[in-house]
Amino acid sequence: MVHGATGLVLVDDEASTGKTFANIFAALPAKIRLKLKHTVLLTLTDWSEGAARAEITGTVSEATIVSGRYSWTPRGDFTAATPQVPSCDRPKRPEVCPDVARDWARLGVVDHLQGLNANAADDGITLVLGTGEHVWQPFLLAERLEKEGAEVFYSSVTRSPLSKGHAIGSVLSFSDNYGGTVPHYLYNVDPALYSKIILCSETGPENVCASLMSALGDPIVLSDVEGE
CATH class of the missing domain: 3.30.160 (Double Stranded RNA Binding Domain)
Structure with missing residues (x-):
């Protein structure tokens, strides 16, 4: 084709x-x-x-x-402090690639034969988190849980480093669950606000950074493409 x-x-x-x-x-x-x-x-x-x-x-x-277009015009001798971005340990680990048969179109899937399945918290707020490029199906899960009557927030980890300050109130930094060397980040997530956190990953729980798991606290639900 x-x-x-x-x-x-x-x-x-x-x-x-x-x-x-x-x-x-x-x-x-x-x-x-x-x-x-x-x-x-x-x-x-x-x-x-x-x-x-x-x-x-x-x-x-x-x-x-x-x-449109943009351009930059120097204005005198302007200096600014070097941004301070979060850092984390980046141990060398084997690379983990998503299974093509379980992917969501990024690797050429024609039919979506599977979907994420998990339950929201019985009481309180549920947070659904996507990881890496695995964000569309987690978003659909959050949307479905909300339609079922749950109070749900959705967010995702990112590879983009940002300095803490202004709109960025909190920062978590951790290693990539795919085995890459680029740190990942999670912004403005306070685990204390949620009764349940659903971390959606294309990799197994053993590939998720231990520091992220610890920072998110209990309960943690790891939900891959095969369900909770």
């Missing part, structure tokens, strides 16, 4: 320089690139001014909600 495709849609949340789209297109095997007649670049915001389009062969069109 892929080798015979003549159209390609690339999706990202935003485009700043266009390099992500250009690099993805360049990484495609030549026999696939040569058959492509039309590529669509789809974003929420685009500040690249067509930079990716110039590096992609064939007909290229762009679809975005907001587009």
Whole structure:
């Protein structure tokens, strides 16, 4: 199916320089690139001014909600303190890859044959947490529990480091459950506010960082794609 495709849609949340789209297109095997007649670049915001389009062969069109440009103008001798981002131990561990048969479209799944299944807290607030790129199915779980009458909050861990302050009231840092070397973070989550926390992971409980488990406290429910 892929080798015979003549159209390609690339999706990202935003485009700043266009390099992500250009690099993805360049990484495609030549026999696939040569058959492509039309590529669509789809974003929420685009500040690249067509930079990716110039590096992609064939007909290229762009679809975005907001587009524009930005520039920086130096204003005197301005200095700022170096941001202090959280850190954590990053032990070397074997890489854990999601099972293609249990994935949610990121690896080419056509039919979603499984779904997350867990119960909300009997009383109080339930927090559903996604991990890594595993966020869509956890969100659907949170949405379903809310429709069933539970009070539910949803959040996810992220690879993006932020300094504590202003809107960022608390920061947890911990190692990647996929065995990667990039630290992961969780912001503005106070476990004391929740009666139950459902941590949704594509990996087994043994791959989840012990410091994250400890920080979240009890009860912790690890829920993978096969259910609670």
